[in-house]
Amino acid sequence: MTDIVAEMTNKLLVDAGIKKGMSVLDIxxxxxxxxxxxxxxxxxxxxxxxxxFDESALAFARERFRENKLTNAAFIHADLNNLSLDHPQFDAIVGRRVLMYLPEPERVIADLGALLKVGGLMIFQEHDSTMSPGSIVPMPLHDQVNKWIWDTVEREGGNTHMGFGLWNLLAQKGLAVEKVRAEAVVQTPSAPFPLTPIVRAMLKRIIQTGAATEEEIDITTLEHRLDEEREKSKTTYIREMVFCAWARKFAL
Ligand SMILES: C[S@@+](CC[C@H](N)C(=O)[O-])C[C@H]1O[C@@H](n2cnc3c(N)ncnc32)[C@H](O)[C@@H]1O
Structure with a gap:
């Protein structure tokens, strides 16, 4: 998670109403x-x-919390597509970049509704490729790298336009949408995106899905080439739009 995205998420959680003492489900x-x-x-x-539903990610999360001596969180294995969770209702249910991976997000939201207290919050942050990348000066390498990333997500079945779908998804029986907003992830000549670490982390998936070849990516020189393009362009560049939305459960 980049600092800019963490900042957006933190602001979202506070603005939506996450507070001390709440019990929260992070899907x-x-x-x-x-x-x-x-x-x-x-x-x-x-x-x-x-x-x-990814055991290795869960193991990483548990270890991280243990190392930080944080005792107010637990992590469980479950598939959202087939959810059966025996747990007291939550004050809030939160998710980031997860609805985009679900084949039937409407059904999952309806299932989650049953796990939420009346008055409780559903809060989502979904990243969307629809209005990006954007710049006044051409940034062909940046555009190409972004395309590899989004193409990979789409080829894996992800919905890269989920941000625009958030209102419709949340405006379900029993839920009142309180807010939908969007903010751009922006790069300036003096503040680069960590694009190369993202490509490095996704390298196997990019190649496996055929979004790009190892030779096209040339990971050893990628950072240098991106830096060169950024420094030469002296431009502000929009990489993606981040949609944030929240809704409250009301008594039927
Ligand atoms: C892009 S990652 C986001 C992780 C985290 N929310 C964050 O923002 O750092 C998407 C996560 O959703 C999980 N996921 C996708 N489909 C799922 C499902 N059907 N059931 C449970 N988890 C799922 C993946 O395993 C992955 O950890």
Whole structure:
């Protein structure tokens, strides 16, 4: 998670109403980045339950919390597509970049609704490729690298336009959408994106899906080439739009 995205997430959680003492479910928690932010806000009076179907990500998250001596979170293995969770209702259910990977997100939201207290919050942050990349000066290498990343996600079945779908998804029976907003992830000549680490982390998937070849990527020189293009362009560049939305459960 980059600092800029962490900042957006933290602001989202606070603006939506996550507070000390709450019990929160983090769906598709991955390696626990969002759970860490949540654990800090809810404090020791509150609790976080991270849920994912990737055992290795869960093991990483558990170890991370153990190392940081954080005791207000637990992590469980479950598949959102086939959810059966025996747990008292939560004050909030939160997810980041997870709805985009679900084949039937409407059904999952409906299932999650049953796990939320009346008055409770559903809060989501989804990244969207629809209006990006954007710049006044051409940035062909940056555009190419972004395309590799989004193409890979799409070829794996991800919906890269989920941000625009958030309102429709949340405006379900029993949920009142309180806010949808979007913010751009922006690079300036003096503040680069960590694009190369993202490509490095996704390298196997990019090649496996055929979004690009190893030769096209040339990972050993990529950072240098991106830096050169950024420094030469002297431009501000939009990489992606981050949509944030929250809704509240009301009594039917
Ligand atoms: C892009 S990662 C985001 C991780 C985390 N929310 C974050 O923002 O750092 C998407 C996560 O959703 C999880 N995921 C996708 N589909 C899932 C499903 N059907 N059930 C549970 N977890 C799922 C993946 O295993 C992965 O950890």
């Amino acid at each position: 598709g928690c991955g390696r626990g980045d969002l759970a860490l932010l949540l654990a800090e806000i809810v404090g020791t009076e509150g609790s976080v339950l991270g849920l994912d």
